[in-house]
Amino acid sequence: xxxxxxxxxxxxxxxxxxxxxxxxxxxxxxxxxxxxxxxxxxxxxxxxxxxxxxxxxxxxxxxxxxxxxxxxxxxxxxxxxxxxxxxxxxxxxxxxxxxxxxxxxxxxxxxxxxxxxxxxxxxxxxxxxxxxxxxxxxxxxxxxxxxxxxxxxxxxxxxxxxxxxxxxxxxxxxxxxxxxxxxxxxxxxxxxxxxxxxxxxxxxxxxxxxxxxxxxxxxxxxxxxxxxxxxxxxxxxxxxxxxxxxxxxxxxxxxxxxxxxxxxxxxxxxxxxxxxxxxxxxxxxxxxxxxxxxxxxxxxxxxxxxxxxxxxxxxxxxxxxxxxx
Amino acid sequence: xxxxxxxxxxxxxxxxxxxxxxxxxxxxxxxxxxxxxxxxxxxxxxxxxxxxxxxxxxxxxxxxxxxxxxxxxxxxxx
Amino acid sequence: xxxxxxxxxxxxxxxxxxxxxxxxxxxxxxxxxxxxxxxxxxxxxxxxxxxxxxxxxxxxxxxxxxxxxxxxxxxxxxxxxxxxxxxxxxxxxxxxxxxxxxxxxxxxxxxxxxxxxxxxxxxxxxxxxxxxxxxxxxxxxxxxxxxxxxxxxxxxxxxxxxxxxxxxxxxxxxxxxxxxxxxxxxxxxxxxxxxxxxxxxxxxxxxxxxxxxxxxxxxxxxxxxxxxxxxxxxxxxxxxxxxxxxxxxxxxxxxxxxxxxxxxxxxxxxxxxxxxxxxxxxxxxxxxxxxxxxxxxxxxxxxxxxxxxxxxxxxxxxxxxxxxxxxxxxxxxxxxxxxx
Numbered sequence: 001x002x003x004x005x006x007x008x009x010x011x012x013x014x015x016x017x018x019x020x021x022x023x024x025x026x027x028x029x030x031x032x033x034x035x036x037x038x039x040x041x042x043x044x045x046x047x048x049x050x051x052x053x054x055x056x057x058x059x060x061x062x063x064x065x066x067x068x069x070x071x072x073x074x075x076x077x078x079x080x081x082x083x084x085x086x087x088x089x090x091x092x093x094x095x096x097x098x099x100x101x102x103x104x105x106x107x108x109x110x111x112x113x114x115x116x117x118x119x120x121x122x123x124x125x126x127x128x129x130x131x132x133x134x135x136x137x138x139x140x141x142x143x144x145x146x147x148x149x150x151x152x153x154x155x156x157x158x159x160x161x162x163x164x165x166x167x168x169x170x171x172x173x174x175x176x177x178x179x180x181x182x183x184x185x186x187x188x189x190x191x192x193x194x195x196x197x198x199x200x201x202x203x204x205x206x207x208x209x210x211x212x213x214x215x216x217x218x219x220x221x222x223x224x225x226x227x228x229x230x231x232x233x234x235x236x237x238x239x240x241x242x243x244x245x246x247x248x249x250x251x252x253x254x255x256x257x258x259x260x261x262x263x264x265x266x267x268x269x270x271x272x273x274x275x276x277x278x279x280x281x282x283x284x285x286x287x288x289x290x291x292x293x294x295x296x297x298x299x300x301x302x303x304x305x306x307x308x309x310x311x312x313x314x315x316x317x318x319x320x321x322x323x324x325x
Numbered sequence: 326x327x328x329x330x331x332x333x334x335x336x337x338x339x340x341x342x343x344x345x346x347x348x349x350x351x352x353x354x355x356x357x358x359x360x361x362x363x364x365x366x367x368x369x370x371x372x373x374x375x376x377x378x379x380x381x382x383x384x385x386x387x388x389x390x391x392x393x394x395x396x397x398x399x400x401x402x403x
Numbered sequence: 404x405x406x407x408x409x410x411x412x413x414x415x416x417x418x419x420x421x422x423x424x425x426x427x428x429x430x431x432x433x434x435x436x437x438x439x440x441x442x443x444x445x446x447x448x449x450x451x452x453x454x455x456x457x458x459x460x461x462x463x464x465x466x467x468x469x470x471x472x473x474x475x476x477x478x479x480x481x482x483x484x485x486x487x488x489x490x491x492x493x494x495x496x497x498x499x500x501x502x503x504x505x506x507x508x509x510x511x512x513x514x515x516x517x518x519x520x521x522x523x524x525x526x527x528x529x530x531x532x533x534x535x536x537x538x539x540x541x542x543x544x545x546x547x548x549x550x551x552x553x554x555x556x557x558x559x560x561x562x563x564x565x566x567x568x569x570x571x572x573x574x575x576x577x578x579x580x581x582x583x584x585x586x587x588x589x590x591x592x593x594x595x596x597x598x599x600x601x602x603x604x605x606x607x608x609x610x611x612x613x614x615x616x617x618x619x620x621x622x623x624x625x626x627x628x629x630x631x632x633x634x635x636x637x638x639x640x641x642x643x644x645x646x647x648x649x650x651x652x653x654x655x656x657x658x659x660x661x662x663x664x665x666x667x668x669x670x671x672x673x674x675x676x677x678x679x680x681x682x683x684x685x686x687x688x689x690x691x692x693x694x695x696x697x698x699x700x701x702x703x704x705x706x707x708x709x710x711x712x713x714x715x716x717x718x719x720x721x722x723x724x725x726x727x728x729x730x731x732x733x734x735x736x737x738x739x740x741x742x743x
Contacts, residue, residue, distance in 0.1 A: 068479075068483070070479075099516070100515075100516070100518070101514060101515050101516035101518065102516030102517070103516070104513055104514055104515070104516040105514040105515060105516065109514040109515075111511065111514060111515030111516075111518050111519045112518070113515075113518050113519055116483070118482070118511070118515075118519070120506070120507065122502050122506050122507070125471075125475065125502055125503060125506070125507060127472075127475070128471055128472045128473070128474070128475020128476055128478070128479065128503060129475045129476070129478050129479035129482070129507065130479060131472060131475065131476040131479060132475060132476035132477055132478055132479020132480040132481070132482075132483070132487075133479040133480065133482065133483050134479070135476055135479070135480045135485075136479070136480045136483035136484065136485050137483070139461075139485075146479070158471055158499075159471045159472065159475065159502075159503075162467075162469035162471050162472030163472050163475070165467060165469065165472070166466070166467065166469055166472045166473065166476065169467065321517070322512060322513050322515075322516060322517040323512075323513055323551055323552055324512070324552075324554070324576045325512055325517070325520050325522075325575040325576050345590065347589075347590025347591070348415060348588060348590055348594075348599055350412075350413040350414065350415075350599060351411070351413065352411075355411055356411075361412060362412070362413075362414070362418075365415070365590050366590070367590045367591060370591065372589075372590050372591065
């Protein structure tokens with residue numbers, strides 16, 4: 001297989017998709033015959049990032065393991081791309097004692113101190129925390145940066161605006177990312193946002209803002225590289241608005257009636273097969289490579305599923321632990 | 326030999342104007358050490374710390390919360 | 404201010420708090436202060452006085468009016484190994500930033516299964532009695548104590564204020580540190596004499612989670628906190644003149660709460676008066692009463708009496724505000740009812 005960086009990008013995206021698809025399968029598997037959100041081996045809400053893989057892979061390519069990321073309620077792609085232990089992450093989603101957070105957090109509250117990854121179910125509230133991480137990094141002078149990622153809906157929350165101002169004012173090494181997948185649950189961006197692009201809002205805070213179209217991991221990677229280097233070099237924050245696609249519902253169980261005709265052609269916007277075709281056309285990837293990568297990732301993810309399923313559940317009384325350090 | 330403790334001049338516009346001895350941190354008759362925080366005074370909305378100019382026994386000349394003037398003697402240290 | 408080595412060195416509560424912060428900042432580079440007007444102004448209520456001069460603007464940071472952003476920033480910095488002391492100017496302002504406080508600061512340690520720590524102090528002014536009306540006079544500690552994951556400390560005097568601040572900074576957990584404006588010893592606000600007190604010059608700690616017996620007594624237990632401790636002590640002096648021996652317990656911490664101190668005192672006196680400047684219903688006074696009721700209601704010789712703000716917003720006009728606040732004369736009257 002070619003050692004072209006693009007193959008790594010493809011592998012990264014396939015790993016994420018394979019993970020999301022496996023979680024999708026397992027999540028729905030035992031919610032029958034009546035679909036009950038609280039039932040089954042993976043209970044609760046589930047927000048999967050199929051279609052948004054290019055964002056995660058393009059950005060994390062330029063991050064060090066000790067750079068920080070705060071993610072939203074749809075976090076798996078970012079966590080995987082940044083290097084979280086897949087087994088522990090899967091176990092956490094399954095609510096097992098071997099999970100990243102011992103079953104305390106679940107899919108929206110993944111915390112990994114080793115990769116400085118965290119996420120939150122409260123829209124936009126990761127932006128301020130990323131500012132604080134950046135403050136610590138700036139002080140230590142190591143060149144570490146933080147990345148805050150949230151969706152198009154988050155850009156209308158006060159925390160987003162306060163954070164851009166604060167980071168600009170204090171010249172913090174943070175990159176603000178908006179994953180614009182066109183929808184804040186059922187509300188399209190045009191119905192929520194007063195400007196055509198949040199990249200325009202960046203100017204209002206005196207920081208550079210770029211909008212990237214096409215959901216293309218190569219283009220995203222280049223823009224991310226520049227923004228992350230800016231931050232690392234002490235030139236302060238910037239905003240990346242990345243137009244991507246949400247291939248599945250906002251949450252699992254979302255019938256998506258509001259998306260109308262768009263649903264019929266959604267698969268045509270799937271970035272992964274499109275990228276595979278480009279790489280094959282460029283002679284960087286063969287059909288055999290595609291198949292072997294699919295097998296490899298399938299093996300990795302199924303092993304994670306197996307790890308999760310064979311892990312013990314936490315004891316009920318463990319709920320009383322870790323309120324305080 | 327006693328050393329005077331003076332209400333600090335805090336207002337350029339009115340350097341002998343009124344002020345209040347807001348808080349005595351050291352009580353009348355207490356032994357104090359040079360540099361020790363002994364009072365907090367106030368002119369309009371601005372407050373200032375007063376430190377002991379010498380060591381010795383503090384004798385108040387102005388009561389707490391009483392009105393005084395900038396530049397006035399508010400205590401002596403014996 | 405120079406070291407004097409005197410054992411009668413007094414400070415106001417405000418100066419005691421800033422001394423505690425300064426002493427920790429001198430030994431730990433990771434401690435820094437952030438908030439509105441904490442720098443040149445020294446904090447609106449003097450809690451960070453003189454810190455800017457010693458530590459400079461990199462460590463004593465004036466923020467924009469962006470509570471969500473700067474409290475969130477405190478959280479992020481804390482998760483990366485720093486020890487921020489963040490000031491929320493008035494506890495009443497929590498409405499604009501509560502998500503960061505209760506869903507993030509308080510929950511990250513738990514949600515992460517203990518993997519991530521948030522060693523942060525969030526300090527805020529609280530309380531009324533000087534006509535600052537409904538949005539600037541609240542205590543609200545009951546609201547915060549109700550939500551799991553954050554420690555809540557409420558000093559009543561300069562000695563405890565410095566010791567609890569140092570304990571709070573050293574604690575690896577998020578600590579909400581609430582100081583009543585009326586205990587700060589400010590020259591520009593009417594002050595109880597006990598807001599000035601002897602404070603040891605060296606750094607020392609007061610344990611979080613331990614109440615103090617502010618005054619020992621045998622006939623009635625007045626359990627309270629913050630400025631109400633001063634009113635209760637004044638009331639106890641008046642009651643003593645009438646032959647009633649009142650014990651005053653200063654809770655000092657709400658989370659963790661010193662249940663044992665409550666039970667010991669009530670076990671001794673059999674009569675419980677809880678005094679709280681926070682709102683009456685669904686709060687601290689009910690919690691203290693429940694501790695007794697669920698342990699051994701037979702220790703009570705009379706029903707519990709609760710004196711708190713009677714479920715109204717704090718009004719502006721002085722006679723109105725005086726009517727709702729649980730001050731000395733009301734404490735005396737309630738205690739006498741308990742004995743009757």
